[in-house]
Amino acid sequence: MTDRFTRCRYCPRMLTSEESIRRGYGEKCGRDRGLIPPKRRPAARPRVRRLPAPVPPAPDALPGQDALDLFYMQPTLDSI
Ligand SMILES: [Zn+2]
Numbered sequence: 676m677t678d679r680f681t682r683c684r685y686c687p688r689m690l691t692s693e694e695s696i697r698r699g700y701g702e703k704c705g706r707d708r709g710l711i712p713p714k715r716r717p718a719a720r721p722r723v724r725r726l727p728a729p730v731p732p733a734p735d736a737l738p739g740q741d742a743l744d745l746f747y748m749q750p751t752l753d754s755i
Contacts, residue, residue: 727753 681696682689685704690696698705705711732741 683695683701683704684699685708686701688701690699690701692702695701698710700708700710702711706713
């Protein structure tokens, strides 16, 4: 046990993992000092785009109020 560290060289904590002992410092101190690259975040899950639920016609709609067809690219309440 000549070239091995049992304590972190930056703080008084004991080194537990074999890799930390080989490095001579703990994982946290290594990350704090930029010696160890930061942990990779888990890949974000693809977002599922949910379409709004179809809305039934309003019971108080005036007769003929929704009788006209939508023209091409006409904005609707759903598209705003
Ligand atoms: Zn340390």
